[in-house]
Amino acid sequence: MSKTIIKLENVYYSYEKKLVLENINLTIKEGMFVGLVGPNGGGKTTLIKIILGLLKPQRGNVYLLDKPIDSFKDWNRIGYVSQKANTFNKGFPATVFEVVSMGLTAKVGYFRFFNKRHKERVLEAIRQVDLESYAYENIGNLSGGQQQRVFIARALVSDPQLLILDEPTVGIDYQNVKRFYDLLYKLNKEKNITMLLVTHDTGAVTKYATEIACINQKLHFHGEACVYQSLSQEKLSKIYGHPVQIVVHDHD
Amino acid sequence: MLADLLQFEFLRHTFFTGLLVGIIAPLLGAFLVVRRLSLLADALSHVTLAGIAFGLFMEKRFSYPVITPFYSGMLFSVIGALLIEKLRSIYKAYQEIGIPIILSSGVGLSVILISLANGFNTDLFNYLFGSVSAVSRSDFYSIIAITVIVLTLIVLFYKELLTLSFDEEHAIVTGIHAKRIHFIFIFLTALVIAASIRIVGVLLVSALMTLPVASAMRLASSFKQLIAYSVLFAETSVITGLISGYYLDIPPGGTIVMVAVFILLITIGYKRLLARRIKGVEQS
Ligand SMILES: Nc1ncnc2c1ncn2[C@@H]1O[C@H](COP(=O)(O)OP(=O)(O)OP(=O)(O)O)[C@@H](O)[C@H]1O
Numbered sequence: 001m002s003k004t005i006i007k008l009e010n011v012y013y014s015y016e017k018k019l020v021l022e023n024i025n026l027t028i029k030e031g032m033f034v035g036l037v038g039p040n041g042g043g044k045t046t047l048i049k050i051i052l053g054l055l056k057p058q059r060g061n062v063y064l065l066d067k068p069i070d071s072f073k074d075w076n077r078i079g080y081v082s083q084k085a086n087t088f089n090k091g092f093p094a095t096v097f098e099v100v101s102m103g104l105t106a107k108v109g110y111f112r113f114f115n116k117r118h119k120e121r122v123l124e125a126i127r128q129v130d131l132e133s134y135a136y137e138n139i140g141n142l143s144g145g146q147q148q149r150v151f152i153a154r155a156l157v158s159d160p161q162l163l164i165l166d167e168p169t170v171g172i173d174y175q176n177v178k179r180f181y182d183l184l185y186k187l188n189k190e191k192n193i194t195m196l197l198v199t200h201d202t203g204a205v206t207k208y209a210t211e212i213a214c215i216n217q218k219l220h221f222h223g224e225a226c227v228y229q230s231l232s233q234e235k236l237s238k239i240y241g242h243p244v245q246i247v248v249h250d251h252d
Numbered sequence: 253m254l255a256d257l258l259q260f261e262f263l264r265h266t267f268f269t270g271l272l273v274g275i276i277a278p279l280l281g282a283f284l285v286v287r288r289l290s291l292l293a294d295a296l297s298h299v300t301l302a303g304i305a306f307g308l309f310m311e312k313r314f315s316y317p318v319i320t321p322f323y324s325g326m327l328f329s330v331i332g333a334l335l336i337e338k339l340r341s342i343y344k345a346y347q348e349i350g351i352p353i354i355l356s357s358g359v360g361l362s363v364i365l366i367s368l369a370n371g372f373n374t375d376l377f378n379y380l381f382g383s384v385s386a387v388s389r390s391d392f393y394s395i396i397a398i399t400v401i402v403l404t405l406i407v408l409f410y411k412e413l414l415t416l417s418f419d420e421e422h423a424i425v426t427g428i429h430a431k432r433i434h435f436i437f438i439f440l441t442a443l444v445i446a447a448s449i450r451i452v453g454v455l456l457v458s459a460l461m462t463l464p465v466a467s468a469m470r471l472a473s474s475f476k477q478l479i480a481y482s483v484l485f486a487e488t489s490v491i492t493g494l495i496s497g498y499y500l501d502i503p504p505g506g507t508i509v510m511v512a513v514f515i516l517l518i519t520i521g522y523k524r525l526l527a528r529r530i531k532g533v534e535q536s
Pocket residue numbers: 015016018020038039040041042043044045046047083
């Protein structure tokens with residue numbers, strides 16, 4: 001039996017008075033590729049922030065790698081690419097190398113310095129996302145798709161077991177989105193990195209993900225991707241509150 | 253000045269203090285600018301002014317020195333830093349609101365304390381605009397100590413500070429203690445401001461922290477380069493400004509900052525020229 005990576009039990013969350021998440025139960029096991037979908041304002045980002053310990057649920061329990069989140073210390077086992085990653089300060093004077101090495105800061109630890117081994121690890125992560133020729137470029141000079149890959153490298157550099165990505169492909173053209181998904185797929189298959197991917201691109205995600213979780217305040221669906229794809233129009237519109245269509249990209 | 257430098261101890265102190273301040277002010281400034289906290293330096297320098305006024309007032313009130321303006325300035329600066337942090341956590345959604353609150357409180361308190369200390373005098377003038385003869389031997393030693401503390405802590409926490417400056421949320425997620433690191437940072441900023449005031453004065457200290465960084469920003473592609481260029485430009489401004497200030501009998505704050513402005517204009521012009529040339533090459 002494979003390890004449990006994330007476990008949520010009866011999780012409730014509200015901002016001030018507004019209930020956003022209601023009784024969420026979700027288990028994610030090692031090696032899964034989970035697509036988290038749902039309408040705007042459905043609570044996807046909120047759920048991710050709870051998993052990352054940035055928000056504390058009012059009720060319910062969160063376990064990471066079998067540990068209650070309050071006593072969880074291995075934060076470098078988790079890589080995170082936020083929804084805001086493509087709105088970073090584009091004028092920040094840092095090279096790709098510098099940005100990717102930030103993913104190792106906490107792992108290296110206080111009062112310690114980057115050594116040769118760490119630097120090699122950073123270059124390796126940059127190579128994994130095919131950016132080696134840009135390693136010493138200013139990150140502001142890269143294209144949106146390349147910048148996104150820099151943030152993947154920053155998340156990968158600490159050798160995470162779990163990668164959490166919140167709408168990483170917003171504003172990236174179709175070619176690069178496909179490359180991007182291929183990269184995630186490869187990391188999931190070859191390195192056995194568990195993936196939790198938030199996206200509105202239901203068509204693509206049903207192709208790559210092994211499982212889909214759909215939330216709109218409640219967890220309305222959790223199961224295999226092919227089952228989600230075969231859900232009736234009627235059922236989906238009920239979850240989303242308006243008619244939806246899954247567009248499957250087959251043109252490749 | 254060089255001959256006088258060897259002859260007069262006070263000039264030597266001023267000169268070396270200038271060199272030290274030329275390192276630590278832009279070093280902290282680089283982090284301030286990329287975090288969009290440039291105004292923090294202004295707020296803290298005005299609180300420092302209140303502290304200096306307090307020290308001057310104490311000198312007036314008591315014949316023996318209870319606390320010299322330099323130390324009371326430093327004390328107020330650090331307290332101001334703590335208050336800004338406190339306000340940041342009270343107004344979570346408006347994190348920069350602490351800056352105008354602290355700045356105006358600093359000015360208000362300064363006005364009261366200055367008039368209690370019998371108004372404007374040369375001393376105060378020196379604190380406002382800097383002076384080539386203001387650095388005493390004990391001030392000089394304190395500034396050496398401040399420089400050592402600042403450099404040590406920045407080297408020790410460089411990677412955390414950079415990570416936090418680039419993306420605070422990501423830094424927290426990976427397990428960096430953002431609050432503690434930020435606290436160290438703002439504490440160091442307060443120390444640097446107190447140290448720099450002897451040379452450039454209250455009103456221009458934030459200029460010395462941010463103008464060289466603004467120039468360096470035009471040229472640097474990495475953060476390490478940003479720091480290197482910033483220090484280079486700040487040292488150029490300080491040395492040129494101190495020497496010309498001494499000969500022209502002008503407070504060095506003014507000359508140093510004008511040199512920094514001049515450097516900024518050059519870097520802007522240089523970038524423009526470069527862009528035009530690249531365009532020209534592409535067109536031909
Ligand atoms: N900081 C906040 N304070 C108050 N309410 C918030 C806050 N953040 C989000 N919300 C509310 O919580 C609900 C869920 O937001 P969340 O960002 O989790 O949705 P989402 O599923 O990620 O949406 P999207 O697809 O647009 O990214 C929304 O109705 C939003 O208005």
